[in-house]
Amino acid sequence: KAGVTQTPRYLIKTRGQQVTLSCSPISGHRSVSWYQQTPGQGLQFLFEYFSETQRNKGNFPGRFSGRQFSNSRSEMNVSTLELGDSALYLCASSLDGENTIYFGEGSWLTVV
Amino acid sequence: GENVEQHPSTLSVQEGDSAVIKCTYSDSASNYFPWYKQELGKRPQLIIDIRSNVGEKKDQRIAVTLNKTAKHFSLHITETQPEDSAVYFCAASKSGTYKYIFGTGTRLKVLA
Numbered sequence: 001k002a003g004v005t006q007t008p009r010y011l012i013k014t015r016g017q018q019v020t021l022s023c024s025p026i027s028g029h030r031s032v033s034w035y036q037q038t039p040g041q042g043l044q045f046l047f048e049y050f051s052e053t054q055r056n057k058g059n060f061p062g063r064f065s066g067r068q069f070s071n072s073r074s075e076m077n078v079s080t081l082e083l084g085d086s087a088l089y090l091c092a093s094s095l096d097g098e099n100t101i102y103f104g105e106g107s108w109l110t111v112v
Numbered sequence: 113g114e115n116v117e118q119h120p121s122t123l124s125v126q127e128g129d130s131a132v133i134k135c136t137y138s139d140s141a142s143n144y145f146p147w148y149k150q151e152l153g154k155r156p157q158l159i160i161d162i163r164s165n166v167g168e169k170k171d172q173r174i175a176v177t178l179n180k181t182a183k184h185f186s187l188h189i190t191e192t193q194p195e196d197s198a199v200y201f202c203a204a205s206k207s208g209t210y211k212y213i214f215g216t217g218t219r220l221k222v223l224a
Contacts, residue, residue: 099146099205
């Protein structure tokens with residue numbers, strides 16, 4: 001069974017631009033959550049989606065948004081990029097009814 | 113707010129010795145406590161987890177203990193090996209949610 005797949009793996013953007021990251025969950029997993037990982041702040045929860053609905057949201061500004069499609073694939077978008085948005089963005093999927101989340105390899109975003 | 117404190121931030125042990133990492137959580141409603149291992153440039157991977165109705169769980173050289181009264185849980189690695197070198201994260205969450213609150217991580221170095 002394939003794991004969580006994230007694209008792109010690496011990208012460089014300029015301040016003020018926007019970026020879209022994609023995540024395909026493990027087959028059969030309908031919950032997708034997103035985390036931001038930085039050296040200074042560690043792993044921080046962004047949001048979680050289930051059946052195309054956002055169920056939970058972390059403490060990030062409105063520039064960070066996401067969505068989930070009917071096939072459980074998810075995207076997250078960051079608008080008006082700032083230097084501080086440089087981070088590893090991790091997507092994780094879960095089987096409904098189980099607590100465990102499984103991470104993808106992440107998307108490394110550098111904002112210059 | 114919800115918080116997980118993790119100590120120590122770095123830990124060096126000789127090969128064959130034991131390593132202990134400790135976490136304290138703030139939300140008494142938390143009832144699921146996973147531990148993740150993250151090697152350099154890789155995704156966090158679940159190594160062991162424990163639910164609040166259990167006080168201890170063991171899997172070969174790895175064990176986790178939970179003290180609900182103190183809101184404290186710990187990871188124990190025995191007979192450490194060089195391949196145990198990585199960053200370890202504890203986390204806390206509640207049933208029905210995939211919002212994990214992560215600790216700040218412990219960089220474990222096993223010296224050969």
